[in-house]
Amino acid sequence: MEQKLHKQLSSYDINLFTEGLKRHLNIDFTEYANAFLRFRIMKFIDKWGIKDIETLLLRLRSNTSLLERFVLFMSVETTEMFRDPGFWRVFQKRVIHDSLSKKDSTINVLVPFITSDDELFTLLVLFEKNGLLEKSYIVATSPFEVNIKRTKSYSFTEKQVALANENYKRFAQNMDVHLWDYFIKTENNGYVFRDDLLDKVNFVVTDIVSNNFASVDRNFDLILFRNRMIYFNLNLQNRVLEHLFYHLETKGFLVIGFKENISSFIFLDRLKKVDKKEKIFIKIK
Amino acid sequence: MANYYIFIGGSAGSFQSIVKILNSLPETYNYPIFLSLHRLKHVRGGFVEALSIKSKLKVVEPEDKTVIMGGLVYLAPANYHMYIEVSNTIALSTEEPVNHSRPSIDLVFKSAAYVFEKKVIGILLSGANKDGAEGLLEIKNYGGTTIVQDPKEASVSVMPQSALDLFKPSYVMTVNQIIEFLNSIYI
Incomplete structure (x- = not known):
């Protein structure tokens, strides 16, 4: 029976990360909803097997292809045609x-x-x-x-x-x-x-x-x-x-x-x- | 800020239990209650009305960035995920389904665990998939109280059993015991 503690990203971590993205890459997610950022960024980190949010920022700064995937991932698709x-x-x-x-x-x-x-x-x-x-x-x-x-x-x-x-x-x-x-x-x-x-x-x-x-x-x-x-x-x-x-x-x-x-x-x-x-x-x- | 924030997740076979729980709480019950129930995505209306027939508490489907108030029952809208925000508001999302579900029970449980920590009471009822089990574990890990409906009583046992396969919750209870518990914490 596994009972590991999933440490969620703190608001502080998220702020540092989005400020870094803005400063270094001119990509502005600083005013996106906090809960969305917390889960979305973590999901990307898990998907790509990245160690932590600091490493993610470093990799985004040096890897254009990963950056492109990240921006697409953060831009949630609008589910389906004729939704509702x-x-x-x-x-x-x-x-x-x-x-x-x-x-x-x-x-x-x-x-x-x-x-x-x-x-x-x-x-x-x-x-x-x-x-x-x-x-x-x-x-x-x-x-x-x-x-x-x-x-x-x-x-x-x-x-x-x-x-x-x-x-x-x-x-x-x-x-x-x-x-x-x-x-x-x-x-x-x-x-x-x-x-x-x-x-x-x-x-x-x-x-x-x-x-x-x-x-x-x-x-x-x-x-x-x-x-x-x-x-x-x-x-x-x-x-x-x-x-x-x-x-x-x-x-x-x-x-x-x-x-x-x-x-x-x-x-x-x-x-x-x-x-x-x-x-x-x-x-x- | 409320003393407790009650989060209830359920899917197939949970509707009658939810109705029974809501109908058994007094109109002065002042803790906010959040319902994340798997539901048909095309049917946007009718669920609030069905839950409200005998409930003494007001049931609402929140809009994005709604401020959380005590004494209200918040039902996750069809085809939206529901998150709890650090600003004591509810946020919605149309991100991809989690465990084939939108709203996902896991997402609301996890976001609540982070924001309200030990004040969260998470309850997982009958259902036919494993959504909610990981979220309930997250509530436990952040110090909250976790309750799983006794799979022997649940109409469909997959969902409560998935939680029990993952960890030992604070309580395994029948719906009557859950009602008794929720009334006992209310002062």
Whole structure:
């Protein structure tokens, strides 16, 4: 019977590590949520058989390939296409049908902090099906170039595509529909998302907080930002929201995750929830 | 800060036990209770309502960064992991499933062990996989109290038995004994 003590990383260890990453490698996780960092970093250390967090920092400083893997590992993928099918039904009705499809001018869309990114793929499917792609300007950003590379060349497993299909049927409330025509089978039995849709996306490497969208020259009618803030601490959440808010058009939509919380956001009174259940907000002033 | 933080994990066959435990605690029970139960990921509603039918305590599904309050029952939302943060808040995550489960019992137990140490009471009920066993050991290692439902009573014994295979908990109890214990620590 084994009873070993699993020593968890202390907040002190984590702070030293994230400060070191920022100082030496210009990678900023200093304001990520503490519990997430504690478990995620430990999981990476275990996975790669690294002795401890100090050794991890040293190895990241000298090994670019390991650093790339670390950044990808810390950028949690967004689980599955059409996650929460009920949400996407409301989104299609309230955001696409009731508003964006009635717009005559270009629809500007931002998907910030992308990772792999199933949310972006889902959006592309919905925009294509609703005939909005040709009049949309879609920007997807990440502070890390590796996330953009991963998104552009993301290889789905058959299981992931099957799950996307299952979710899509739930979304459409129709068992006869499918998404197989959005994927192309590769030689190694994986699937990639259709290039012609991905070509509609303008991928930008930018840190929204530190450079204030320096490389993004417009405001947006829709900001799709589900389940990304949960990895930030409250201070960073509010700063990111503030930057996003400034780049949201009046009457534009901000969409966040079902269980994300913006109750402490300073401009909350300038946002109005458009659905009882889903976290879809419209900027009212 | 509460004197105790009660964490209950369960999967297949645990629902009736959870209901019985919640229904047996008084409305003045002022320790926070956290439930990490394996549940269908597509069904986002209904669970809180089902648990609330006879519970005298308010059951809620927390949002990310919710401040922990005594006297509330926090149910981990479907398809999210639940962590306890050092700032006395609850954090959520969509990281990959652990032991095929999201929410994972191990993750919430381990994060609670680190933050609340000996104030944690961890309870593992009926279930069909080993999720929760390692987390419960972590609670023990940080000085908390660990309770495993008697596998002979559990509808599905895999989960409590996995914990017993890993270490000796503070108590092996039936659901009635767990209720008695939870009431006995409440002043």
